[in-house]
Every structure is written in structure tokens, then in C-alpha cells.
Amino acid sequence: MSYESVVVVLDATRPDSIPVNALTVLRDPIEIADDVPHSTRRALPTSVPGAAVYVTSNPNGEGAVERVGRGARLIAGEALKGDELVAASRLMDRLWSYEGWEVAQTHESLVRYLLEETYEVLDAIVDGDRQTLREELGDLLLQVLFHSRIAEAVPGEEAFDIDDVARGLIVKLTHRTPHLATDPSGDIDVAAQERAWEEMKAIEKRRASELDGVAVSQPAFRLVEQYVSRVSRAGFPEELIPVELIAMATQMRDLDGLLRMKALSFADRFRVAEQYVKNHVDEVDRAPVDCLTPPLDRWSAAWRLSATE
Structure with a gap:
């Protein structure tokens, strides 16, 4: 009996799932490629070299091509x-299985990385750099996977994993967004959508105070701005908001802007000095040295030269 030549490609992220269209041909003699995981091979018939049906997880492998x-x-x-999110989650599990640096981390030890990655995403958005944005969102996704994997290792009922995180998001979005259930065919009333979101959120949270849920870890001037916004929304009289609170928040926001400008100016000058050190060694070595000060090293000379740029 002759058999039709068929190549069955399994999903590399879910190799134990068989394409429905392949169920009939898998009753024929099959050859199983080496890339198919052992757990999947055990569920399939015995591999017959040269069989007409070829099962693989790699569509670009030599046998399939x-x-x-x-x-x-x-x-x-x-x-x-x-599918790639599934692969990323499995990669996180592999990293964890090595029991190296990853398993020694905690939610607290990763805070600095979470902040850095968040700000790098914001920088990419401000710069309009879509390539960098894609990369930085990947780094931020790593933080989500990492924190979820740490939580999974917690003993007891407080443990949760990446599926619990995703499931919670699905429930929240579905509950707070009515048109996900009604699937409207026409234009969506954005204002009505926003009102429904806030109404559902209020029902879910049932907060004791209008100020509950504000992130207190954010910069202080932003915290004040959010508090003022919340109390105003609750009908709190503007004249009862402490004047010094608003004044300090404004001052801190202005100081933050000034400090940012000075930091960026310092960074610009450092880059100039850095190039002198890397590319203008002779010029740096000949830089005039004040006779009243100790001899300047290369960095100091480059720093003085950078001031003239």
C-alpha cells in the first residue's frame, strides 16, 4: 500500500497539541524528527525511518524542507x-530551573529594574523611536514574567503565576468594558465607555476613601496632583486644600525640571570629554595645567577642554 507524502508540523510552543487535520494521516506509518520532544514522541506511534508521513516541530528543518x-x-x-508570549514564559521557567541569579531575586530586589525599564519605555515613546519602544516593551515584559515567576515559588495560598496575572486582567477588562460583551457593530461612544469603566471600577473596589488606590510610591509632586484631582472629583472645596501643599508640589515640580536640565547638561559635557579621552589623546595631554593645582590626569584635562565646546 502506498501512502500520501505529508509533513506534519507541530506547534513548537505546544508540541503536545496535534493539528486536527493531521489526525487521519497519523494512523499511517510516520517518521518522527529528532526535534520533537520526548514527551510528544511517547504519545505518537513508533517512528519508521523513511515513512511517508513526517512529523516535526521545525518547518525549516532539512527533512521538512x-x-x-x-x-x-x-x-x-x-x-x-x-504564541511568542507562551515561548517567553517557558524561557523564564528555563532560566529559573538553572537556580542561578534569578532564584535569588525578590520582588523588592527587582524594584530598581522595574523602574528603569518603565522609564526607558517612556523615553522611547517621547523620542518617537518605535524600534527602541519594541525592545524596551520586551524588557518590561521580562519584569512581569520575572515577578510572576517569583510569586509562583511562594509557598501556600499566596502563590500565583503568569496565567493568574493574565486571567485577572481578562476578567477586569471584560467586566469594565461593556462592549466586549455586546460586540457593537457601530461606533463606540468613548465618553460612555469611560463612564462605564469608572462605574465598574468603583463597584469592584468599593473603596472606603476617594484617595484609596493612589500609588504613593510615585514622585511626591505627582502624588499631590493626584490627591488634589481625587478630592476635587469628590466635591471637596478648593479653598480647603492647604495652600502650602500646592506651593510645595509646584516648587518640587519646578526643581525636578531644573535638576533634569542640569543632569542632561552634565551628560552632554561628559560625552564631549569622553570623546576627547578616546579620540584626542595628544590634545588632552597638551592641555594647559594651572601651576597652582596638582597635575591634571587625562579625565580632568578632557573635562576642562569640554567646557570650551
């Missing part, structure tokens, strides 16, 4: 948006 080139029918599961 050669057979398809000779006219073999290709059966592959449909790629789904989010």
Missing part, C-alpha cells in the same frame, strides 16, 4: 497571536 520541495502536503497548526 526537502519533503515539501518534492511535493509533500504540509499540515500545520494555525499560528495564534500570543
Whole structure:
């Protein structure tokens, strides 16, 4: 009996899932490629070298490409948006399994990285750099995966994993966004959507105070701005808001802007000095030295030269 030549490609992120269209051909003799995981091989018939049906997890592998080139029918599961998220989660599990630096981290030890990655995402948005934004969002995703994996290792009922995080988001979005349930065909009333979101949020949270839920870890002047916004929304009279609170928040916001400008100016001058050190060694070595000061090293000379740029 002759069999149709077929290449069955398993989903690399879910190799234990068999494409529905492949169920009938898997009853024929099959050859299983070496890239198919052992757990999946055990669920399949015994591999027969040279069989007409070739099962693989790699559509670009030599065996698959050669057979398809000779006219073999290709059966592959449909790629789904989010498949790479599954792969990223599994990669995080692999990193964790090595029991190296990763398993020694805590939510607290990763705070600085979470902040840095968040600000780098903001920088990419402000700069309008889409390539960098994609990369930085990936770094931020790593933080989400990392914190979720740490939480998974916590003993007891407080443990949760990345699926719990995603499931909670799905429930929240579905509950707070009515048109997800009604699937409207026309234009969506954005104002009505925002009102529904806030109404559902209020029902869910049932907060004792209008100020509950404000992130207190944010910069102090932003904290004041959010508090003022919240109390104003609650009908609190503006004249009862302490004047000094507003004044200090304004001052701190202005100081933050001034400090930012000075930091950026320092960074610009450092880059000039850095280039002198790297590319203008002779010029730096000949830089005039004040006879009243100790001899300047290369960095000091470059710093003085950078002031003239």
C-alpha cells in the first residue's frame, strides 16, 4: 500500500497539541524528527525511518524542507497571536530551573529594574523611536514574567503565576468594558465607555476613601496632583486644600525640571570629554595645567577642554 507524502508540523510552543487535520494521516506509518520532544514522541506511534508521513516541530528543518520541495502536503497548526508570549514564559521557567541569579531575586530586589525599564519605555515613546519602544516593551515584559515567576515559588495560598496575572486582567477588562460583551457593530461612544469603566471600577473596589488606590510610591509632586484631582472629583472645596501643599508640589515640580536640565547638561559635557579621552589623546595631554593645582590626569584635562565646546 502506498501512502500520501505529508509533513506534519507541530506547534513548537505546544508540541503536545496535534493539528486536527493531521489526525487521519497519523494512523499511517510516520517518521518522527529528532526535534520533537520526548514527551510528544511517547504519545505518537513508533517512528519508521523513511515513512511517508513526517512529523516535526521545525518547518525549516532539512527533512521538512526537502519533503515539501518534492511535493509533500504540509499540515500545520494555525499560528495564534500570543504564541511568542507562551515561548517567553517557558524561557523564564528555563532560566529559573538553572537556580542561578534569578532564584535569588525578590520582588523588592527587582524594584530598581522595574523602574528603569518603565522609564526607558517612556523615553522611547517621547523620542518617537518605535524600534527602541519594541525592545524596551520586551524588557518590561521580562519584569512581569520575572515577578510572576517569583510569586509562583511562594509557598501556600499566596502563590500565583503568569496565567493568574493574565486571567485577572481578562476578567477586569471584560467586566469594565461593556462592549466586549455586546460586540457593537457601530461606533463606540468613548465618553460612555469611560463612564462605564469608572462605574465598574468603583463597584469592584468599593473603596472606603476617594484617595484609596493612589500609588504613593510615585514622585511626591505627582502624588499631590493626584490627591488634589481625587478630592476635587469628590466635591471637596478648593479653598480647603492647604495652600502650602500646592506651593510645595509646584516648587518640587519646578526643581525636578531644573535638576533634569542640569543632569542632561552634565551628560552632554561628559560625552564631549569622553570623546576627547578616546579620540584626542595628544590634545588632552597638551592641555594647559594651572601651576597652582596638582597635575591634571587625562579625565580632568578632557573635562576642562569640554567646557570650551
